Structures are given as C-alpha cells and as structure tokens.
Amino acid sequence: MHIARSSLSAALMATSVRAFSPAASSSFRSSAAISNLSSRTFSSTTSLNANVLKLTEPAKDLLPDVDVFIFDCDGVIWRGDSVIEGIPETLEKLRALGKKMYFVTNNSTKSRKGYKKKFDSLGLDVPAEEIFSSSFAAAAYLEQTNFKESGKKVYVVGEVGIQEELDLIGVPHFGGPEDGGKQPDMGPGGALPHDSDVGAVIVGFDRNINYYKFNMLIVY
Structure with a gap:
C-alpha cells in the first residue's frame, strides 16, 4: 500500500x-x-x-x-x-x-x-x-483499513505530525526526521536497508527531503 x-x-x-x-x-x-x-x-x-x-x-x-x-x-x-x-x-x-x-x-x-x-x-x-x-487523515485511513492488524510498519517521508498520529493508533513506523541527515551509499556495491515488514509509505511535506529518502521510497 x-x-x-x-x-x-x-x-x-x-x-x-x-x-x-x-x-x-x-x-x-x-x-x-x-x-x-x-x-x-x-x-x-x-x-x-x-x-x-x-x-x-x-x-x-x-x-x-x-x-x-x-x-x-x-x-x-x-x-x-x-x-x-x-x-x-x-x-x-x-x-x-x-x-x-x-x-x-x-x-x-x-x-x-x-x-x-x-x-x-x-x-x-x-x-x-x-x-x-x-x-x-493518513492515520485515520490506516485505522479504517485495519492496517494495524497486518503487523506491518509504515515508512514516513514527512515530519513529526505524521509520526504523532501514527503513535496514537499504535502503528509502528520509522523514517521521518530521523532520516534527515542520511545519505545513500552511492559507491560500488552500495545497497539500501530493506525491511520486509513495511506495508505502507506515507509522504507528506518534508523540509529535510534527501536522496536517501527518495531511494527508500523506490525500495518500498
């Protein structure tokens, strides 16, 4: 999703x-x-x-x-x-x-x-x-579709507002501001981490958007 x-x-x-x-x-x-x-x-x-x-x-x-x-x-x-x-x-x-x-x-x-x-x-x-x-709205949609019961995580491209709403419905997440200073490994054999438990990506306004986050979006 x-x-x-x-x-x-x-x-x-x-x-x-x-x-x-x-x-x-x-x-x-x-x-x-x-x-x-x-x-x-x-x-x-x-x-x-x-x-x-x-x-x-x-x-x-x-x-x-x-x-x-x-x-x-x-x-x-x-x-x-x-x-x-x-x-x-x-x-x-x-x-x-x-x-x-x-x-x-x-x-x-x-x-x-x-x-x-x-x-x-x-x-x-x-x-x-x-x-x-x-x-x-994003959190309400996940709640409506029973996303929590899937046991999956959410990768967030955005800021703390999305994370706080996901916390309220008990949906695990990562990314967001924490990935603001990261850069992808562009060298030979470089790879991005991949979490198979990610079931959704939420994209909102992000003042710290970077290539790492773009690459993570492509991965998921």
Whole structure:
C-alpha cells in the first residue's frame, strides 16, 4: 500500500472512530455531516464544477441559513505565527450562535495535538476534535483499513505530525526526521536497508527531503 500524499478528504477522515477518545469519536460521527450538509447549505444539484458565487457585500441572511463552517487554516485563520485580524471575534460570534466549526489543513507537519497548541498560542479556543489535518487523515485511513492488524510498519517521508498520529493508533513506523541527515551509499556495491515488514509509505511535506529518502521510497 502506498499513500501518495497524506492529504485525504474530510469525508474520509470522518469514517474512522475506533482509535480515538470518546469525545473524538463523537466528533467524528457528528462531523460526517461535513460531506452531507443540509440543503440549506448546498443545493442537492450543486456539482463540484459549479461556479461559486462571490459575496460582493455582507450577506445578512447567510448566518441563519448555514449550520456548519469549514475553515482552511494558513492564510485564513493565521498567517505565519500571527492570527489574522478579525478571526477571534468571528469565531466567538459563530460559537455564540451555536454554529459547528471545523478547521482543515493539508499541512502534515503537525498532528492535531500540534495544531491545538498553535491555536492556543494565538488565543483561539479550538478543541482538537474540530481540527482535521492531513497527518490525521493518513492515520485515520490506516485505522479504517485495519492496517494495524497486518503487523506491518509504515515508512514516513514527512515530519513529526505524521509520526504523532501514527503513535496514537499504535502503528509502528520509522523514517521521518530521523532520516534527515542520511545519505545513500552511492559507491560500488552500495545497497539500501530493506525491511520486509513495511506495508505502507506515507509522504507528506518534508523540509529535510534527501536522496536517501527518495531511494527508500523506490525500495518500498
């Protein structure tokens, strides 16, 4: 099995509940609505290719008609290490109105725990159960497919976020930041180590990508 990228859909993330706490499981079940929102939010005839209307002025009727808000993070909630102006007040207003909110990112460098810390550092009270990262999606997919029962390992090209999510579901792994300083043996007879127990490769953003990791990807 190869997971070409660690960014999977929010709908896929909402299918795996067994590896997480009861609170998280409840969030998974309720967040299944992400992929099947009521007709008040999206018309049943809306297609992926439909044109999305751009708001040219404040829509006074928007809030009463929308139950769930899904936010990207980088460039929407924060920019670098700074919260974007108006976001704290906006989120507070939506919570006061009883709206459900989810925060989605295809950045796998952090786990949900890591993103929770970032939200906290920006003064934003966001429960981990509302955070959907691609690192979490990859782990959720392995959990859904009962990968742990295979007894296989995962080779990681990526950063600590993927590793932390794999730890939560008890799936053994190696690679990641630990292979950042390694170089392949390019000399005569040079060979790469090969672990026959590797059953999946997860590839995410890796600031320390190198030829060793590329070669390991080819091996597996």
